[in-house]
Amino acid sequence: MAGKSNVKIHIKTEWCKGCVICVEYCPTDVLAMRNGKAYVKDITKCTACELCEIRCPDFAITVLYDKSEK
Amino acid sequence: MFEYEKYIRKNKFPLVWCSGCGDGIVLKALLRAIDSIGLEKENVCMVSGIGCSSRLTGYVDCNTLHTTHGRAITFATGIKMAKPELNVIVITGDGDATAIGGNHYIHAARRNIDLTVIIFNNFIYGMTGGQVSPTTPVGMLASTAPFGNMENTFNISGLAQAAGASFVARGTVYHTVMLEKLIKKAILKNGFSVVEVLSPCPTAFGRRNKSGTIIDMMNEQKDNCVTSARAERMSERELEGKTVIGELVNIDRPECSKQYRKLIERCRSGL
């Protein structure tokens, strides 16, 4: 699936505890782990589905997406 | 994105819970449910007992009360009777609600008092290092059951149903979107409403039982749960070993705080 062009992912590393939930359940393999924290590996694949955001237990990941744009 | 900042006490973060603890996922679903109903923070009161899950109330910017072990429902009952206009939400663990607080739980259901009770079922006493709770499955290891638990378990949802609750549902942290909807329905329902949430504890339960990582524990939820709608069409044999999730009970019965107001009116008008 093609990603959305205007999506941004913000990861608050101070709050991330490295549980890997966001990486594991991202349907399009956008996220990965580095030094025990999540990071954005390939934003071009992101569909802004927000599954990572709703499942992150530590409020560490935010999906920023302007729904009015295509 | 959802603006969690509107509802949290940011200065208390990061959360005290372990890496991968399911409780943070439930907290977020709860905040989204409150927002989608459009409740004002001043009209929400969250009451918790003691346990890892009960720490939740410290993180939410509304009226909150962190009480004593097993007594969250008791305090919440007093609040609801005194101020019925408040949306009173109880945050409690399987130990808090069904061991030390078991009697409060069944009698609040019997009275059908309008509380929303979110029970974080991690099958163990998390905070104190993994002792057996009334929901620890038979055969599972706990610090007080080094050779495997030999006791039968309570079915948290079944208990509420049998005692007379108006609304009963079961959710998981894997089925996150459904969880938010179930919590929303429970808050909106007038009467005693229970959402039993399977919220894995990778530390005190998972590690000892070699359940793998939090991912393994959430995958198990994904593979092993069937929705109540689907379960209706399945035989008992097909349902063996499965966990039924979704709405389980939704009935209307007279609600306690309303009956109490009516009684006050009657007494005032000379009976």
Ligand SMILES: Cc1ncc(C[n+]2csc(CCOP(=O)(O)OP(=O)(O)O)c2C)c(N)n1
């Ligand atoms: C009267 C009393 N007895 C015992 C304890 C010790 N204690 C603290 S938390 C807890 C159990 C917590 O288990 P649960 O309610 O399932 O919550 P969890 O930590 O798993 O979220 C116990 C027994 C206490 N604080 N007060």
Ligand code: SF4
């Ligand atoms: S929004 Fe969806 S696609 Fe994008 S990183 Fe998160 S889970 Fe993956």
Ligand code: SF4
């Ligand atoms: S889900 Fe949250 S806490 Fe877990 S690794 Fe991802 S960003 Fe970090």
Ligand code: SF4
């Ligand atoms: S001990 Fe278990 S329930 Fe307590 S914070 Fe850790 S993972 Fe969560």
